[in-house]
Amino acid sequence: MPPSQQFLAWQDYIAPLLDVHLPENVYPEDGFIARQSAWNLGGMLLIQHSSPAFGYARLPEKVRLSPLDHWHIIFLQAGHSWTEVDGRVVQNEPGLVEIRSLGRPFRGRKLETRSVSLIAPVDLFSDHGGLPAASNNVVLGGHRVRLLADYVASVEANLRFFTQDDLASVKERLREMVFEAVTPLVERNGDGDHISDMGLMARARRFITGNIASPDLTAEALCKQLAISRTRLYELFETSGGVANYIRRRRLLAAHAMLADPSDTRKVAEIGAAIGIDSPANFSRAFTQHFGYSPSNVYKYAQEQKSAHMKVLGERTSGSRRPSKACCGRWGCFEAAPKKDG
Structure with a gap:
Protein backbone atom coordinates (compact mmCIF):
# COMPACT_ATOMS: atom_id res chain seq x y z
CA MET A 1 0.00 0.00 0.00
CA VAL A 186 -9.72 1.03 42.59
CA GLU A 187 -10.75 4.00 44.75
CA ARG A 188 -14.38 3.66 45.83
CA ASN A 189 -14.55 6.30 48.51
CA GLY A 190 -17.13 8.98 47.86
CA ASP A 191 -18.50 7.10 44.87
CA GLY A 192 -21.61 5.55 46.38
CA ASP A 193 -23.85 6.36 43.42
CA HIS A 194 -21.50 4.60 41.01
CA ILE A 195 -21.27 1.54 43.23
CA SER A 196 -25.06 1.43 43.48
CA ASP A 197 -25.33 1.69 39.69
CA MET A 198 -22.78 -1.07 39.28
CA GLY A 199 -24.80 -3.49 41.40
CA LEU A 200 -28.06 -2.64 39.65
CA MET A 201 -26.48 -3.01 36.22
CA ALA A 202 -25.00 -6.39 37.15
CA ARG A 203 -28.43 -7.60 38.27
CA ALA A 204 -30.09 -6.14 35.17
CA ARG A 205 -27.58 -7.83 32.84
CA ARG A 206 -28.05 -11.21 34.53
CA PHE A 207 -31.84 -10.90 34.21
CA ILE A 208 -31.62 -9.88 30.55
CA THR A 209 -29.19 -12.71 29.73
CA GLY A 210 -31.40 -15.25 31.46
CA ASN A 211 -34.54 -14.08 29.64
CA ILE A 212 -33.06 -13.14 26.28
CA ALA A 213 -35.67 -15.05 24.25
CA SER A 214 -38.68 -14.15 26.38
CA PRO A 215 -41.31 -11.86 24.85
CA ASP A 216 -41.91 -10.63 28.40
CA LEU A 217 -38.42 -9.09 28.60
CA THR A 218 -39.49 -5.45 28.79
CA ALA A 219 -38.68 -2.28 30.68
CA GLU A 220 -41.63 -3.01 32.96
CA ALA A 221 -40.28 -6.49 33.77
CA LEU A 222 -36.88 -5.01 34.58
CA CYS A 223 -38.39 -2.38 36.85
CA LYS A 224 -40.23 -5.08 38.75
CA GLN A 225 -37.16 -7.31 38.98
CA LEU A 226 -34.89 -4.48 40.21
CA ALA A 227 -37.57 -2.81 42.32
CA ILE A 228 -36.89 0.60 40.78
CA SER A 229 -38.94 3.20 38.93
CA ARG A 230 -38.96 3.61 35.14
CA THR A 231 -37.17 6.93 35.55
CA ARG A 232 -34.38 5.26 37.55
CA LEU A 233 -34.17 2.46 34.97
CA TYR A 234 -33.81 4.90 32.08
CA GLU A 235 -31.10 6.78 33.98
CA LEU A 236 -29.27 3.50 34.55
CA PHE A 237 -29.25 2.63 30.83
CA GLU A 238 -28.77 6.15 29.50
CA THR A 239 -25.11 5.63 28.55
CA SER A 240 -26.01 2.30 26.90
CA GLY A 241 -28.39 3.99 24.48
CA GLY A 242 -31.55 3.18 26.42
CA VAL A 243 -33.18 0.04 27.81
CA ALA A 244 -34.81 -1.14 24.58
CA ASN A 245 -31.64 -0.56 22.59
CA TYR A 246 -29.56 -2.51 25.12
CA ILE A 247 -31.96 -5.48 25.07
CA ARG A 248 -32.07 -5.41 21.27
CA ARG A 249 -28.27 -5.34 21.11
CA ARG A 250 -27.89 -8.25 23.53
CA ARG A 251 -30.39 -10.28 21.53
CA LEU A 252 -28.53 -9.62 18.28
CA LEU A 253 -25.19 -10.50 19.89
CA ALA A 254 -26.70 -13.75 21.15
CA ALA A 255 -27.98 -14.48 17.65
CA HIS A 256 -24.56 -13.73 16.17
CA ALA A 257 -22.94 -16.23 18.53
CA MET A 258 -25.54 -18.88 17.60
CA LEU A 259 -25.07 -18.29 13.88
CA ALA A 260 -21.29 -18.42 14.19
CA ASP A 261 -21.36 -21.71 16.10
CA PRO A 262 -20.78 -24.52 13.58
CA SER A 263 -22.37 -27.01 15.98
CA ASP A 264 -25.69 -25.13 16.01
CA THR A 265 -27.89 -26.82 13.38
CA ARG A 266 -30.75 -24.30 13.43
CA LYS A 267 -31.57 -22.24 10.36
CA VAL A 268 -31.36 -18.45 10.28
CA ALA A 269 -35.10 -17.98 10.79
CA GLU A 270 -35.11 -20.38 13.76
CA ILE A 271 -32.31 -18.45 15.44
CA GLY A 272 -34.21 -15.22 14.89
CA ALA A 273 -37.23 -16.77 16.58
CA ALA A 274 -35.00 -18.00 19.43
CA ILE A 275 -34.18 -14.40 20.37
CA GLY A 276 -37.77 -13.26 20.12
CA ILE A 277 -37.93 -11.97 16.52
CA ASP A 278 -40.54 -14.11 14.73
CA SER A 279 -40.33 -12.39 11.34
CA PRO A 280 -37.28 -13.53 9.28
CA ALA A 281 -37.36 -10.25 7.35
CA ASN A 282 -37.33 -8.18 10.54
CA PHE A 283 -34.52 -10.29 11.97
CA SER A 284 -32.39 -9.95 8.83
CA ARG A 285 -33.02 -6.20 8.68
CA ALA A 286 -32.16 -5.60 12.34
CA PHE A 287 -29.07 -7.85 12.20
CA THR A 288 -27.72 -6.25 9.02
CA GLN A 289 -28.34 -2.75 10.36
CA HIS A 290 -26.41 -3.54 13.56
CA PHE A 291 -23.43 -5.51 12.22
CA GLY A 292 -23.15 -4.30 8.63
CA TYR A 293 -23.54 -7.79 7.15
CA SER A 294 -26.43 -10.24 6.98
CA PRO A 295 -27.13 -13.22 9.27
CA SER A 296 -26.92 -15.44 6.19
CA ASN A 297 -23.29 -14.38 5.71
CA VAL A 298 -22.40 -15.49 9.24
CA TYR A 299 -24.35 -18.73 8.89
CA LYS A 300 -22.71 -19.54 5.57
CA TYR A 301 -19.24 -18.83 6.97
CA ALA A 302 -19.86 -21.07 10.00
CA GLN A 303 -21.10 -23.94 7.81
CA GLU A 304 -18.10 -23.60 5.49
CA GLN A 305 -15.80 -23.75 8.50
CA LYS A 306 -17.66 -26.81 9.77
CA SER A 307 -17.25 -28.55 6.41
CA ALA A 308 -13.57 -27.66 6.25
CA HIS A 309 -13.03 -28.89 9.80
CA MET A 310 -14.80 -32.18 9.11
CA LYS A 311 -12.65 -32.63 6.00
CA VAL A 312 -9.49 -32.11 8.04
CA LEU A 313 -10.69 -34.58 10.67
CA GLY A 314 -11.33 -37.09 7.93
CA GLU A 315 -7.82 -36.71 6.58
CA ARG A 316 -5.99 -36.82 9.91
CA THR A 317 -6.21 -39.32 12.75
CA SER A 318 -5.69 -36.55 15.27
CA GLY A 319 -5.90 -32.79 15.27
CA SER A 320 -6.53 -29.76 17.40
CA ARG A 321 -8.36 -26.52 17.04
CA ARG A 322 -6.47 -23.39 17.99
CA PRO A 323 -7.52 -19.91 18.96
CA SER A 324 -8.07 -17.99 15.76
CA LYS A 325 -7.91 -14.44 14.62
CA ALA A 326 -11.28 -12.82 13.92
CA CYS A 327 -12.79 -13.66 10.53
CA CYS A 328 -12.41 -10.14 9.21
CA GLY A 329 -11.04 -6.76 10.13
CA ARG A 330 -14.35 -5.37 11.30
CA TRP A 331 -14.83 -4.41 14.94
CA GLY A 332 -18.45 -5.60 14.57
CA CYS A 333 -17.15 -9.16 14.34
CA PHE A 334 -14.93 -8.61 17.37
CA GLU A 335 -17.89 -7.37 19.39
CA ALA A 336 -19.73 -10.64 18.99
CA ALA A 337 -16.60 -12.71 19.62
CA PRO A 338 -17.86 -15.76 17.64
CA LYS A 339 -16.09 -19.10 17.88
CA LYS A 340 -14.29 -20.12 14.71
CA ASP A 341 -12.04 -22.89 13.57
CA GLY A 342 -8.39 -22.01 12.95
Whole structure:
Protein backbone atom coordinates (compact mmCIF):
# COMPACT_ATOMS: atom_id res chain seq x y z
CA MET A 1 0.00 0.00 0.00
CA PRO A 2 1.41 3.46 -0.88
CA PRO A 3 2.51 5.39 2.25
CA SER A 4 0.02 8.19 1.51
CA GLN A 5 -2.89 5.71 1.87
CA GLN A 6 -1.72 3.93 5.02
CA PHE A 7 -3.22 6.26 7.62
CA LEU A 8 -6.49 6.52 5.70
CA ALA A 9 -6.71 2.72 5.66
CA TRP A 10 -6.06 2.62 9.43
CA GLN A 11 -8.63 5.35 9.99
CA ASP A 12 -11.24 3.38 8.05
CA TYR A 13 -10.39 0.12 9.82
CA ILE A 14 -10.65 1.55 13.33
CA ALA A 15 -13.64 3.84 12.61
CA PRO A 16 -16.33 1.62 14.21
CA LEU A 17 -14.42 1.91 17.49
CA LEU A 18 -12.56 5.24 17.41
CA ASP A 19 -12.13 8.47 15.51
CA VAL A 20 -8.39 8.94 14.99
CA HIS A 21 -6.20 11.79 13.75
CA LEU A 22 -2.50 12.42 13.18
CA PRO A 23 -0.46 14.67 15.50
CA GLU A 24 0.30 18.24 14.49
CA ASN A 25 2.88 18.58 11.71
CA VAL A 26 2.47 14.92 10.71
CA TYR A 27 0.77 14.18 7.39
CA PRO A 28 -0.66 11.11 5.65
CA GLU A 29 2.04 11.39 3.01
CA ASP A 30 4.61 10.54 5.71
CA GLY A 31 3.24 7.00 5.89
CA PHE A 32 1.64 5.14 8.81
CA ILE A 33 2.62 1.52 9.46
CA ALA A 34 0.29 0.02 12.05
CA ARG A 35 0.03 -3.65 12.96
CA GLN A 36 -2.83 -5.22 14.88
CA SER A 37 -3.85 -8.84 15.49
CA ALA A 38 -6.96 -9.92 17.37
CA TRP A 39 -7.10 -13.37 18.95
CA ASN A 40 -10.42 -14.84 20.06
CA LEU A 41 -10.00 -16.62 23.39
CA GLY A 42 -13.61 -17.76 23.43
CA GLY A 43 -15.47 -14.63 24.49
CA MET A 44 -12.47 -12.45 25.36
CA LEU A 45 -10.16 -10.86 22.80
CA LEU A 46 -6.41 -10.45 23.08
CA ILE A 47 -5.14 -7.61 20.86
CA GLN A 48 -1.52 -7.21 19.76
CA HIS A 49 -0.92 -3.66 18.53
CA SER A 50 1.88 -1.41 17.35
CA SER A 51 1.60 1.96 15.62
CA PRO A 52 3.12 5.42 15.23
CA ALA A 53 1.73 8.32 17.26
CA PHE A 54 -1.92 9.35 16.78
CA GLY A 55 -4.82 10.98 18.60
CA TYR A 56 -8.06 9.15 19.33
CA ALA A 57 -11.58 9.82 20.56
CA ARG A 58 -14.72 7.85 21.25
CA LEU A 59 -17.30 10.61 21.36
CA PRO A 60 -20.85 10.39 22.76
CA GLU A 61 -22.36 10.07 19.30
CA LYS A 62 -20.18 7.06 18.47
CA VAL A 63 -20.98 5.47 21.84
CA ARG A 64 -24.66 5.83 21.00
CA LEU A 65 -24.46 4.63 17.38
CA SER A 66 -21.80 1.94 17.85
CA PRO A 67 -22.33 0.65 21.39
CA LEU A 68 -19.75 -1.69 22.91
CA ASP A 69 -20.47 -2.89 26.45
CA HIS A 70 -16.88 -3.96 27.06
CA TRP A 71 -13.81 -3.20 29.16
CA HIS A 72 -10.53 -2.40 27.38
CA ILE A 73 -7.54 -3.44 29.53
CA ILE A 74 -4.24 -2.16 28.11
CA PHE A 75 -0.65 -3.17 28.88
CA LEU A 76 1.87 -0.88 27.15
CA GLN A 77 5.12 -2.58 26.19
CA ALA A 78 6.65 0.60 24.75
CA GLY A 79 5.60 4.26 24.53
CA HIS A 80 3.18 6.44 26.50
CA SER A 81 -0.49 7.42 26.22
CA TRP A 82 -2.78 9.98 27.80
CA THR A 83 -6.57 9.51 28.03
CA GLU A 84 -9.17 11.97 29.29
CA VAL A 85 -12.63 11.15 30.63
CA ASP A 86 -14.82 13.91 32.12
CA GLY A 87 -11.84 16.23 32.47
CA ARG A 88 -9.65 13.67 34.26
CA VAL A 89 -6.47 12.64 32.41
CA VAL A 90 -4.50 9.45 33.14
CA GLN A 91 -1.09 8.54 31.74
CA ASN A 92 -0.18 4.97 30.84
CA GLU A 93 3.35 3.63 30.47
CA PRO A 94 5.11 0.23 30.50
CA GLY A 95 4.73 -1.58 33.81
CA LEU A 96 1.20 -0.30 34.44
CA VAL A 97 -2.28 -1.37 33.33
CA GLU A 98 -4.95 0.99 32.00
CA ILE A 99 -8.63 0.14 32.25
CA ARG A 100 -11.18 1.89 30.10
CA SER A 101 -14.89 1.39 29.41
CA LEU A 102 -15.81 1.33 25.73
CA GLY A 103 -19.35 2.18 26.82
CA ARG A 104 -18.30 5.71 27.89
CA PRO A 105 -16.89 8.61 25.86
CA PHE A 106 -13.17 9.35 26.06
CA ARG A 107 -10.39 11.04 24.10
CA GLY A 108 -6.60 10.99 24.16
CA ARG A 109 -3.31 10.69 22.35
CA LYS A 110 -0.44 8.25 22.24
CA LEU A 111 3.18 8.27 21.17
CA GLU A 112 4.63 5.51 19.06
CA THR A 113 3.54 2.48 21.05
CA ARG A 114 3.51 -1.28 21.25
CA SER A 115 0.93 -2.97 23.43
CA VAL A 116 -1.09 -6.03 24.25
CA SER A 117 -4.63 -5.56 25.51
CA LEU A 118 -7.74 -7.48 26.48
CA ILE A 119 -11.27 -6.64 25.40
CA ALA A 120 -13.73 -8.29 27.77
CA PRO A 121 -17.53 -8.05 27.88
CA VAL A 122 -18.82 -6.34 31.02
CA ASP A 123 -20.95 -9.43 31.66
CA LEU A 124 -17.82 -11.59 31.93
CA PHE A 125 -17.41 -10.36 35.52
CA SER A 126 -21.09 -10.54 36.46
CA ASP A 127 -20.57 -13.53 38.76
CA HIS A 128 -18.50 -11.23 40.95
CA GLY A 129 -20.97 -8.35 40.69
CA GLY A 130 -18.97 -6.74 37.88
CA LEU A 131 -15.81 -4.66 37.95
CA PRO A 132 -16.28 -1.47 40.00
CA ALA A 133 -17.76 1.36 37.95
CA ALA A 134 -14.89 3.49 39.23
CA SER A 135 -12.52 1.25 37.22
CA ASN A 136 -13.17 3.40 34.16
CA ASN A 137 -10.14 5.44 33.07
CA VAL A 138 -7.72 4.35 35.74
CA VAL A 139 -4.05 3.37 35.53
CA LEU A 140 -2.83 0.89 38.14
CA GLY A 141 0.47 -0.62 39.20
CA GLY A 142 1.86 -2.81 41.97
CA HIS A 143 2.43 -6.48 42.70
CA ARG A 144 -0.98 -7.74 41.57
CA VAL A 145 -0.70 -5.83 38.30
CA ARG A 146 2.77 -7.28 37.67
CA LEU A 147 1.43 -10.80 38.21
CA LEU A 148 -1.41 -10.09 35.77
CA ALA A 149 0.96 -8.57 33.18
CA ASP A 150 3.29 -11.56 33.45
CA TYR A 151 0.41 -13.96 32.86
CA VAL A 152 -0.85 -11.94 29.87
CA ALA A 153 2.69 -12.00 28.44
CA SER A 154 2.76 -15.78 28.89
CA VAL A 155 -0.59 -16.13 27.12
CA GLU A 156 0.64 -13.93 24.28
CA ALA A 157 3.80 -16.00 23.88
CA ASN A 158 1.78 -19.23 23.64
CA LEU A 159 -1.13 -18.11 21.47
CA ARG A 160 -0.17 -20.32 18.53
CA PHE A 161 0.16 -23.39 20.73
CA PHE A 162 -3.16 -23.30 22.61
CA THR A 163 -5.81 -25.75 21.50
CA GLN A 164 -9.52 -25.08 21.66
CA ASP A 165 -9.67 -27.15 24.84
CA ASP A 166 -7.19 -24.79 26.52
CA LEU A 167 -9.21 -21.63 25.95
CA ALA A 168 -11.82 -22.03 28.68
CA SER A 169 -9.19 -22.30 31.41
CA VAL A 170 -7.08 -19.47 29.92
CA LYS A 171 -10.08 -17.14 29.76
CA GLU A 172 -11.18 -18.09 33.28
CA ARG A 173 -7.71 -17.48 34.69
CA LEU A 174 -7.53 -14.09 32.95
CA ARG A 175 -10.97 -13.18 34.26
CA GLU A 176 -10.03 -14.04 37.85
CA MET A 177 -6.65 -12.30 37.69
CA VAL A 178 -8.13 -9.11 36.20
CA PHE A 179 -10.79 -8.97 38.90
CA GLU A 180 -8.30 -9.71 41.70
CA ALA A 181 -5.82 -7.15 40.40
CA VAL A 182 -8.26 -4.32 39.73
CA THR A 183 -10.89 -4.46 42.46
CA PRO A 184 -8.68 -3.92 45.55
CA LEU A 185 -6.81 -1.03 43.89
CA VAL A 186 -9.72 1.03 42.59
CA GLU A 187 -10.75 4.00 44.75
CA ARG A 188 -14.38 3.66 45.83
CA ASN A 189 -14.55 6.30 48.51
CA GLY A 190 -17.13 8.98 47.86
CA ASP A 191 -18.50 7.10 44.87
CA GLY A 192 -21.61 5.55 46.38
CA ASP A 193 -23.85 6.36 43.42
CA HIS A 194 -21.50 4.60 41.01
CA ILE A 195 -21.27 1.54 43.23
CA SER A 196 -25.06 1.43 43.48
CA ASP A 197 -25.33 1.69 39.69
CA MET A 198 -22.78 -1.07 39.28
CA GLY A 199 -24.80 -3.49 41.40
CA LEU A 200 -28.06 -2.64 39.65
CA MET A 201 -26.48 -3.01 36.22
CA ALA A 202 -25.00 -6.39 37.15
CA ARG A 203 -28.43 -7.60 38.27
CA ALA A 204 -30.09 -6.14 35.17
CA ARG A 205 -27.58 -7.83 32.84
CA ARG A 206 -28.05 -11.21 34.53
CA PHE A 207 -31.84 -10.90 34.21
CA ILE A 208 -31.62 -9.88 30.55
CA THR A 209 -29.19 -12.71 29.73
CA GLY A 210 -31.40 -15.25 31.46
CA ASN A 211 -34.54 -14.08 29.64
CA ILE A 212 -33.06 -13.14 26.28
CA ALA A 213 -35.67 -15.05 24.25
CA SER A 214 -38.68 -14.15 26.38
CA PRO A 215 -41.31 -11.86 24.85
CA ASP A 216 -41.91 -10.63 28.40
CA LEU A 217 -38.42 -9.09 28.60
CA THR A 218 -39.49 -5.45 28.79
CA ALA A 219 -38.68 -2.28 30.68
CA GLU A 220 -41.63 -3.01 32.96
CA ALA A 221 -40.28 -6.49 33.77
CA LEU A 222 -36.88 -5.01 34.58
CA CYS A 223 -38.39 -2.38 36.85
CA LYS A 224 -40.23 -5.08 38.75
CA GLN A 225 -37.16 -7.31 38.98
CA LEU A 226 -34.89 -4.48 40.21
CA ALA A 227 -37.57 -2.81 42.32
CA ILE A 228 -36.89 0.60 40.78
CA SER A 229 -38.94 3.20 38.93
CA ARG A 230 -38.96 3.61 35.14
CA THR A 231 -37.17 6.93 35.55
CA ARG A 232 -34.38 5.26 37.55
CA LEU A 233 -34.17 2.46 34.97
CA TYR A 234 -33.81 4.90 32.08
CA GLU A 235 -31.10 6.78 33.98
CA LEU A 236 -29.27 3.50 34.55
CA PHE A 237 -29.25 2.63 30.83
CA GLU A 238 -28.77 6.15 29.50
CA THR A 239 -25.11 5.63 28.55
CA SER A 240 -26.01 2.30 26.90
CA GLY A 241 -28.39 3.99 24.48
CA GLY A 242 -31.55 3.18 26.42
CA VAL A 243 -33.18 0.04 27.81
CA ALA A 244 -34.81 -1.14 24.58
CA ASN A 245 -31.64 -0.56 22.59
CA TYR A 246 -29.56 -2.51 25.12
CA ILE A 247 -31.96 -5.48 25.07
CA ARG A 248 -32.07 -5.41 21.27
CA ARG A 249 -28.27 -5.34 21.11
CA ARG A 250 -27.89 -8.25 23.53
CA ARG A 251 -30.39 -10.28 21.53
CA LEU A 252 -28.53 -9.62 18.28
CA LEU A 253 -25.19 -10.50 19.89
CA ALA A 254 -26.70 -13.75 21.15
CA ALA A 255 -27.98 -14.48 17.65
CA HIS A 256 -24.56 -13.73 16.17
CA ALA A 257 -22.94 -16.23 18.53
CA MET A 258 -25.54 -18.88 17.60
CA LEU A 259 -25.07 -18.29 13.88
CA ALA A 260 -21.29 -18.42 14.19
CA ASP A 261 -21.36 -21.71 16.10
CA PRO A 262 -20.78 -24.52 13.58
CA SER A 263 -22.37 -27.01 15.98
CA ASP A 264 -25.69 -25.13 16.01
CA THR A 265 -27.89 -26.82 13.38
CA ARG A 266 -30.75 -24.30 13.43
CA LYS A 267 -31.57 -22.24 10.36
CA VAL A 268 -31.36 -18.45 10.28
CA ALA A 269 -35.10 -17.98 10.79
CA GLU A 270 -35.11 -20.38 13.76
CA ILE A 271 -32.31 -18.45 15.44
CA GLY A 272 -34.21 -15.22 14.89
CA ALA A 273 -37.23 -16.77 16.58
CA ALA A 274 -35.00 -18.00 19.43
CA ILE A 275 -34.18 -14.40 20.37
CA GLY A 276 -37.77 -13.26 20.12
CA ILE A 277 -37.93 -11.97 16.52
CA ASP A 278 -40.54 -14.11 14.73
CA SER A 279 -40.33 -12.39 11.34
CA PRO A 280 -37.28 -13.53 9.28
CA ALA A 281 -37.36 -10.25 7.35
CA ASN A 282 -37.33 -8.18 10.54
CA PHE A 283 -34.52 -10.29 11.97
CA SER A 284 -32.39 -9.95 8.83
CA ARG A 285 -33.02 -6.20 8.68
CA ALA A 286 -32.16 -5.60 12.34
CA PHE A 287 -29.07 -7.85 12.20
CA THR A 288 -27.72 -6.25 9.02
CA GLN A 289 -28.34 -2.75 10.36
CA HIS A 290 -26.41 -3.54 13.56
CA PHE A 291 -23.43 -5.51 12.22
CA GLY A 292 -23.15 -4.30 8.63
CA TYR A 293 -23.54 -7.79 7.15
CA SER A 294 -26.43 -10.24 6.98
CA PRO A 295 -27.13 -13.22 9.27
CA SER A 296 -26.92 -15.44 6.19
CA ASN A 297 -23.29 -14.38 5.71
CA VAL A 298 -22.40 -15.49 9.24
CA TYR A 299 -24.35 -18.73 8.89
CA LYS A 300 -22.71 -19.54 5.57
CA TYR A 301 -19.24 -18.83 6.97
CA ALA A 302 -19.86 -21.07 10.00
CA GLN A 303 -21.10 -23.94 7.81
CA GLU A 304 -18.10 -23.60 5.49
CA GLN A 305 -15.80 -23.75 8.50
CA LYS A 306 -17.66 -26.81 9.77
CA SER A 307 -17.25 -28.55 6.41
CA ALA A 308 -13.57 -27.66 6.25
CA HIS A 309 -13.03 -28.89 9.80
CA MET A 310 -14.80 -32.18 9.11
CA LYS A 311 -12.65 -32.63 6.00
CA VAL A 312 -9.49 -32.11 8.04
CA LEU A 313 -10.69 -34.58 10.67
CA GLY A 314 -11.33 -37.09 7.93
CA GLU A 315 -7.82 -36.71 6.58
CA ARG A 316 -5.99 -36.82 9.91
CA THR A 317 -6.21 -39.32 12.75
CA SER A 318 -5.69 -36.55 15.27
CA GLY A 319 -5.90 -32.79 15.27
CA SER A 320 -6.53 -29.76 17.40
CA ARG A 321 -8.36 -26.52 17.04
CA ARG A 322 -6.47 -23.39 17.99
CA PRO A 323 -7.52 -19.91 18.96
CA SER A 324 -8.07 -17.99 15.76
CA LYS A 325 -7.91 -14.44 14.62
CA ALA A 326 -11.28 -12.82 13.92
CA CYS A 327 -12.79 -13.66 10.53
CA CYS A 328 -12.41 -10.14 9.21
CA GLY A 329 -11.04 -6.76 10.13
CA ARG A 330 -14.35 -5.37 11.30
CA TRP A 331 -14.83 -4.41 14.94
CA GLY A 332 -18.45 -5.60 14.57
CA CYS A 333 -17.15 -9.16 14.34
CA PHE A 334 -14.93 -8.61 17.37
CA GLU A 335 -17.89 -7.37 19.39
CA ALA A 336 -19.73 -10.64 18.99
CA ALA A 337 -16.60 -12.71 19.62
CA PRO A 338 -17.86 -15.76 17.64
CA LYS A 339 -16.09 -19.10 17.88
CA LYS A 340 -14.29 -20.12 14.71
CA ASP A 341 -12.04 -22.89 13.57
CA GLY A 342 -8.39 -22.01 12.95
